[in-house]
Structures are given as C-alpha cells and as structure tokens.
Amino acid sequence: MIAFTLIMLSLINLCSNVFKYFRDNFNTVKKLSKYLFFIILFVLNYQSIWAQDQKFTISGYVYDASNGESLIGANVFVTHPDGRKTGASTNVYGFYSIQLNEGKYDVVYSYVGFATQVKKIDLKANIKQNIYLLEGQELSEVVVTAERKDENVKSTDMGKVDMGIETIKSIPALMGEVDVIKAIQLLPGVQAAGEGNSGIYVRGGGPDQNLVLLDDAIVYNPGHMFGFFSVFNSDAVKGASLTKGGMPAAYGGRISSVIDVSMKEGNNKRFQVDGGIGLISSRLTLQGPIQKDKSSFLIAARRTYAFDIAQPILKKTDFAGTNYNFYDINLKANYTFSDKDRIFLSGYFGRDVFNYNNTVNQTNVRMPWGNATTTLRWNHLFSDKLFMNTTLVFNDYKFAFHAGQLDFKMLVKSGVRDYNAKIDLDHYASVKHKLKYGYNYTYHIFTPNSGKLNSGDTDFSIDEGKKYAHEMAWYVQDDWDISDRFRLSTGFRLSMFQQVGPYRYMPKGVYGGDTIQYKRGDAVKTWWGPEPRIAMRYAIDGEQSIKAGFSMNYQYVHLVSSSNSTLPTDMWVPSSKWVEPQKGLQYSLGYFRNFKDNAYEFSAELYYKDMKNQIEYSEDYYKEMNEETEMGYVFGKGWSYGMELFAKKTKGKFNGWIGYTLSYTWRKFDMLNYGNKFPARYDRRHDVSINLVYEINKKLTLGGTWVYATGNRITLPIEKYIVDFMLITGYGDRNAYQIPAFHRMDLSLTYVPNRKPEKRFKSEYNFSIYNVYNRKNTYFIYYKTEGNLLLGNLTTKAVSVSLFPIIPSFTWNFKF
Numbered sequence: 001m002i003a004f005t006l007i008m009l010s011l012i013n014l015c016s017n018v019f020k021y022f023r024d025n026f027n028t029v030k031k032l033s034k035y036l037f038f039i040i041l042f043v044l045n046y047q048s049i050w051a052q053d054q055k056f057t058i059s060g061y062v063y064d065a066s067n068g069e070s071l072i073g074a075n076v077f078v079t080h081p082d083g084r085k086t087g088a089s090t091n092v093y094g095f096y097s098i099q100l101n102e103g104k105y106d107v108v109y110s111y112v113g114f115a116t117q118v119k120k121i122d123l124k125a126n127i128k129q130n131i132y133l134l135e136g137q138e139l140s141e142v143v144v145t146a147e148r149k150d151e152n153v154k155s156t157d158m159g160k161v162d163m164g165i166e167t168i169k170s171i172p173a174l175m176g177e178v179d180v181i182k183a184i185q186l187l188p189g190v191q192a193a194g195e196g197n198s199g200i201y202v203r204g205g206g207p208d209q210n211l212v213l214l215d216d217a218i219v220y221n222p223g224h225m226f227g228f229f230s231v232f233n234s235d236a237v238k239g240a241s242l243t244k245g246g247m248p249a250a251y252g253g254r255i256s257s258v259i260d261v262s263m264k265e266g267n268n269k270r271f272q273v274d275g276g277i278g279l280i281s282s283r284l285t286l287q288g289p290i291q292k293d294k295s296s297f298l299i300a301a302r303r304t305y306a307f308d309i310a311q312p313i314l315k316k317t318d319f320a321g322t323n324y325n326f327y328d329i330n331l332k333a334n335y336t337f338s339d340k341d342r343i344f345l346s347g348y349f350g351r352d353v354f355n356y357n358n359t360v361n362q363t364n365v366r367m368p369w370g371n372a373t374t375t376l377r378w379n380h381l382f383s384d385k386l387f388m389n390t391t392l393v394f395n396d397y398k399f400a401f402h403a404g405q406l407d408f409k410m411l412v413k414s415g416v417r418d419y420n421a422k423i424d425l426d427h428y429a430s431v432k433h434k435l436k437y438g439y440n441y442t443y444h445i446f447t448p449n450s451g452k453l454n455s456g457d458t459d460f461s462i463d464e465g466k467k468y469a470h471e472m473a474w475y476v477q478d479d480w481d482i483s484d485r486f487r488l489s490t491g492f493r494l495s496m497f498q499q500v501g502p503y504r505y506m507p508k509g510v511y512g513g514d515t516i517q518y519k520r521g522d523a524v525k526t527w528w529g530p531e532p533r534i535a536m537r538y539a540i541d542g543e544q545s546i547k548a549g550f551s552m553n554y555q556y557v558h559l560v561s562s563s564n565s566t567l568p569t570d571m572w573v574p575s576s577k578w579v580e581p582q583k584g585l586q587y588s589l590g591y592f593r594n595f596k597d598n599a600y601e602f603s604a605e606l607y608y609k610d611m612k613n614q615i616e617y618s619e620d621y622y623k624e625m626n627e628e629t630e631m632g633y634v635f636g637k638g639w640s641y642g643m644e645l646f647a648k649k650t651k652g653k654f655n656g657w658i659g660y661t662l663s664y665t666w667r668k669f670d671m672l673n674y675g676n677k678f679p680a681r682y683d684r685r686h687d688v689s690i691n692l693v694y695e696i697n698k699k700l701t702l703g704g705t706w707v708y709a710t711g712n713r714i715t716l717p718i719e720k721y722i723v724d725f726m727l728i729t730g731y732g733d734r735n736a737y738q739i740p741a742f743h744r745m746d747l748s749l750t751y752v753p754n755r756k757p758e759k760r761f762k763s764e765y766n767f768s769i770y771n772v773y774n775r776k777n778t779y780f781i782y783y784k785t786e787g788n789l790l791l792g793n794l795t796t797k798a799v800s801v802s803l804f805p806i807i808p809s810f811t812w813n814f815k816f
Helices: 002-024 026-050 165-169 180-184
Strands: 056-064 075-079 085-089 095-100 103-110 117-123 131-133 160-164 190-192 200-202 210-214 237-243 257-263 272-277 281-291 295-304 322-336 341-358 363-383 386-405 408-427 433-455 458-463 467-481 486-500 503-505 516-518 523-541 544-555 557-560 571-574 582-595 600-617 633-649 654-669 686-695 700-709 717-723 726-731 742-751 762-770 778-786 795-802 807-815
Touching: 056 117, 075 095, 085 095, 103 131, 117 131, 160 165, 160 180, 165 180, 165 237, 180 237, 180 257, 281 322, 433 571, 467 571, 557 600, 600 654
Parallel strands: 056 131, 210 257
Antiparallel strands: 056 095, 075 085, 075 103, 103 117, 160 237, 190 200, 237 257, 272 281, 272 807, 281 295, 295 322, 322 341, 341 363, 363 386, 386 408, 408 433, 433 458, 433 467, 467 486, 486 523, 503 516, 523 544, 544 582, 557 571, 582 600, 600 633, 633 654, 654 686, 686 700, 700 742, 717 726, 742 762, 762 807, 778 795
16 A cells, blocks of 8 residues: 555656646647657558568567566577578567568577577467566476577677676675666776766766666766765666667767666566665665556665764764765556556655764754656557557756855755656567667756855845756667678667757856846757767677677767766756757777677677767866856867777676776867867776676675776876965876776675575575775875975875775675
8 A cells, every 4th residue: 555655646746747847838848749740640651551561470578477577688589490590689678579471480588597488389360479488497398499699799789788687786896785887887898987986987988978767767866975876776676788889879868878777667476575784774675566467566765874873983083963874765666458558657766965063163064965757658569560668757856055054054056857758669660670760858957056145134146047958859770680691770860959048148258238038938049960870780600790880979968077976066057059069979890709609708899989069167267156157168079999808608607707998088178288188087098897706506606806997097286386475386287197006806705595495585695895905096196285385395295095995794685
C-alpha cells in the first residue's frame, strides 16, 4: 500500500507539472503537435509500404525467468536450412523482430550468464514468441552450443561498452560504495577528474560534454559528496552503457559521450528485499508484483551517516558543528496491458546537504543541492515490425547556499528545470534494414545565480533573471547489412535551439542606458544544427573486422567551471545572443578481434576530435553586481587525438580487462595564454587501467584494479617580485606543468557463506582495501610563503596535498 501511494504521488506530480507547462505554453505545444502528427503519418505510410513484403515475422520479448525483467541486448539467431545464420538483438525494452521466408528454422536465444534456449519453428505465418531465459542453468529439453558472443566484431559500434550491474559490483569500490561512474572511469578513453571524483573526461571533452541519462531523464549533476560518489544506487540499476565515439542519431545535445543508465523494472514474480550495510552508508530496496506477471514496482533508498557517527569526535576538533549527508530514492512501476501496450513510471530524488553551525561566533551555513526526475513511458506495437516508445520527462536540478551570522543573512541559488517529450520508433523493415527515427522536444528554464542579502533593516537582491529556451531535434537512422562482410549505419539529426523571452539585457559596454526587452515567447536567438552520423564495419572473417565512423554534434547548454570537476556551485547556461553552441566533429578508425571462440576480445581505436566554440572564464574577469555571467566568457577551439587499446577476457573463473590510452588534448583561445595553444588541464599522455576478477571457489571471489595516469596539467608561479612593498606573483604559460603521476591499487574479497537452496535468504560479505600500498597521490598543490618581506628572507614552497590514504572497508549485502 505504501509503495502504491508513493507511485501515485509521483504520477500526480508528473501530470501536474506537465499540465502546468502545457497551460503556460499552449501555442508552442500546438505547433509541435503538427510535427508529431506528420511523423506518425509518415511512419504509418512507410510501414504500409514495407508490409507488402511477403516474408513472415518472428517477434516478441526476451525476459529473465526469475523476475520478469526484460533483457537488453539479448541475442536472437536463426539457423537457416542451408546453414546460414541471421540474427538480431533485443532493444532497451527487450523487444526483437526478425523477418524470414516460409520454412523450418532453429531460433537460438542467448544472453550472457543465462542458459541458451533453442526453439524449432515451422514458419507459415507471423509468430509472436516471448522467451524466458533461466540464469546460469542448462535446459534439459535440448542440448545446444551457446551462440558466440561476437558483437565486438559484428556490430558497427565503435567506442561503445555495455556494463551489466554484476560487472560493476565486482569492481573494488571506495569505502564500499559500488559506483557506476567509477566503473566507467576504468575504460580506455575515459579519465577521472581527480582522486575519488565521479567527474569524467571522455576523449578530450569536458565534464559537461557528457550526456548522462537515467531512464531517459538528463542528470545534470551525477555526483554526490562533491563528486566523490555518483547518484546511481547500484541496487536500483539494471545496467549502463557508454558511447564515446560514433554517437547514434537518437542521441544529441552533447559533443563527447553518452552514459545511459537503465533502472530495474521490479520483480513481477514475487516480493523481494535487497539491501546493504556499510561503513558510510546503507541502502534498502523493495520490489515485487502489483499484479503478478503484469505489473511490478521498485523502491530503492540510500543514505549516508558517516558524519552523524563522527559527531562526538568532530566536536573536539576545528570541525565542530560540521555535518554532511546525502540520500536518494528511486521509484519505478510498470503495467503490461497486452503484448502491444506497456507503461513505465520511474522517478529519482536525491539531495546532498552540508551544514555548519558555530555557536561561538554564531555563524551558520546550509548548502543543499540535488536532482529530481520523473519519467513516464508508453511502449506500443503498431505491428510486428514497428515498435514505438513515447516519453514524458520532468527534471529539476537545484542548488542553494544559505549563510548567516548575527543579523546578517544571505541566500544564493541556481538551477535548471526541463520539460521533455519525445517519440522514438524502431522499425524492423527487413532482414537487412533496421530503422530508427523520432522527435525530441525540451523546454528549458535556467536559473543563474540569484540571491538575497539581509542585514538588519537593509535588503539587497542579486538577480540575473531566468532564461528560457526551446530545444528540438528530428532524427533518422538506418542500420543496413549490405552483405555478410559489410554493414553500414547512417543517420542524420537536425537540431534547433531557440532562446525566448521574457528576457532583458543591457548592451555590452553600455551602462546607465536603456535595456533591450523581449516579451514572453519572443525569439531572442535561434540556432540550427545539422548533425550527420555514419559508421561502417568490414568483416575480414568471423573473428576480426575493421570499423570507421564520423559524427557531428551540437551542444546548446554549457557548464562553465574554474574547477577540475562538476561541483554544485557551477552553473548551467544556455546558448544565447552571446554564447554560441559548441560543435564537435569526431573521426574514428578501429580494428577489432576475438580469439578462442570469443573468450578473448581485443580492440585498437584511433580517434581525432575537433571542438569549436569552447568556453572558459577570462583570466581577469570580475563579475559586476547583476551583470550577466556571459559577459565574463571567452571563446576558443579545442582538439584531441589519440589511441585506445582494450583487451578483455569474458569466460572462465578468471576474467577482466586491460585498457591503455595515449592521448593529446589542446585548447586555443585568442584571449588566453597570449593567443598561443596550450594543453587542456586534463591532457594526460598515458592512462592505464587493469581490472581483474578471480573466482577462487563458490564461496570466495577476489577482485583487483590498478590504475596509472599521467598527472593533470596546472599553471604554476615562476617568479615573485616586490612593487611598492607589495609582493607580486608572476605565472608561467597556462597549464604548462604537470602534477606527479597518479597510480593506485584496490583489492576486494567477497565471501558468500553456505546457504541451503530451499532458503530464500541470501547474503554476502565484501571486504575491500582502497589504495593498498598507500600511495600519496597529489590532489592539489598550494604555495606556502615563509619569512619577512622587509627583511628580504621571503621564501615560497610548493606543498602537495593528498586526499585518501589506505582505506579498508566492509559491507554486508543481503537479499530475500
């Protein structure tokens, strides 16, 4: 009953927000409905043309038999009478469709970690066939050889990695917190923002250039605890995928990568409880059927308590009065009306809260920030060949800073709110063509820094004013199997971004004059972005292939930061009269090879990325009161190129991967570094990651990671001199120096005690050690000045500050 109440409250909240937006933007919605009508009309007509094909269709869904979860990317292969094999993969909702001539076939269904299932069919008409795969068991009714897992070689995907939650959980974690983002940081081409940080740089791009999605909702700040942990609760996550090259046309809005995280749907077979108790946090997940085999729910919650426990110790230190915690809640429910219609409702709410209260000087600080998202999705089958997903998303990111001392009070806040609607169609036109097309619309509301100051009877406000924008995109993509050796994936995305009123500004360099004003809905500035995408694969033989790709992307929202990672104080700003969209072009070439019946995978990729309209703060920028932040930006270009090597073992008791990246990342701004090019602060020449897992026996599993990275770039002072008894510091070229190289080893041991098969209660104990050999990696450098200026014995010394020493941790996980 509690679960049902929470789900209904989330649905009411989503509907009220959507109604409010439609009410306030009726004319815009009316125009967009015309585009939607023509898209559906086009699809239905196009479908009728393909329906003239006389081939029959096998279609359906592939599920996990134990809990009813749909299996993403499950393989469906068909063996023809002449020995040929054709196949397909399930989409993100577990749906598949294959067209064949009349005849008798063996259809093989397989998924990693599940028993392969074979169905013999005599195809004389369209067949709908839902499959339930059993985890880790072989079916006795038929003996088969599992179909080779050769997507690494066969697909056109470049720079894409899918990670199941079991793989993520096997990686040693900081303080026992299993982390999706930190697992992704171990892949080649991906660099961590810093020690313990969840920010990432992908192939030379900044942290804001990554599109991070949770059930189709954009996550603007994916970090908890100032970035040391991600917002994704591993118990609520089904899996995650990273796309760092050859971005499909269905994705847009960012120029570097896509991190697409999918939540579990909830067990529709039986009620289930999962949880874990660790040193810094605990988590609890409830899931089960609302109506068995038709609908289910999931509720997952997590909270930290390390600072709460440490309060008696903190009271005796300089940190007395300091407290911090984060918490998050995931909600999801779904209902299957029939094989043709299914709805999903999911939500996320997370908050970080930092508090400081000093009773001596009566100072108090409170800083809350976090994301809230709600997603409503409707799956509909027009036919066996045409699958549609319609999505409504509401997301809201907020940051606030409250401070006070005696009668002085201050409030500063910022944020982003989005209303999003989109339609995506998967069209299985024929054996050789799989089409995807759709439309995406987002209404943005940006709240730059605004605040209030109060001291006694005096009030003062700081307000740049909210900014509003429409963002739209139309896309089409065709995956075409030209022959057994050659596959081509072509796509085109047309994007549009329009800043609209109400908006007012004072022309740059004009003070005391009239402001220019735009009324509500008036177009301030409109940007269009054509985005072609192409990828190809040439199969040398069944075990090796060559791939190439090109993609062009536009990015219309930006995060300008002076730090090395995404912090809650950073602001998102839209493209506008002063800020042009970022533009990224990426070229990639790769060689892919599998060995020993696909037990080993290897890939080598070369890439070159060209980035236009990159944004930084000017070196001497000082923000005037109520001045628009955009006035302090400078614009330039960037480029990055490199090589990525990746070797992976997928079978046996001993498995894992090794990744290596060689990269160069440059920036050039006319207003920075005297107009000369300079390395980006995350330019790292070498990056190595090793992740290995060994199953000692049924009870014990050992995991280990080792990472090495060339140090981050920094700008250092190179001289000090005295002018009028003032000490002046002179700096060298921008980012001309590097901090010492970073390297660290982590180990984990998971113990699963004996349990009786008939008992539902299961548990495991995880012991992990972070930074095994206690490496003091440099987190930042500051300069300590000693001596007396007047006596002439002034000296300056660089001091390296490291963050995490060796940290053991323990987590007890349970399930029943």
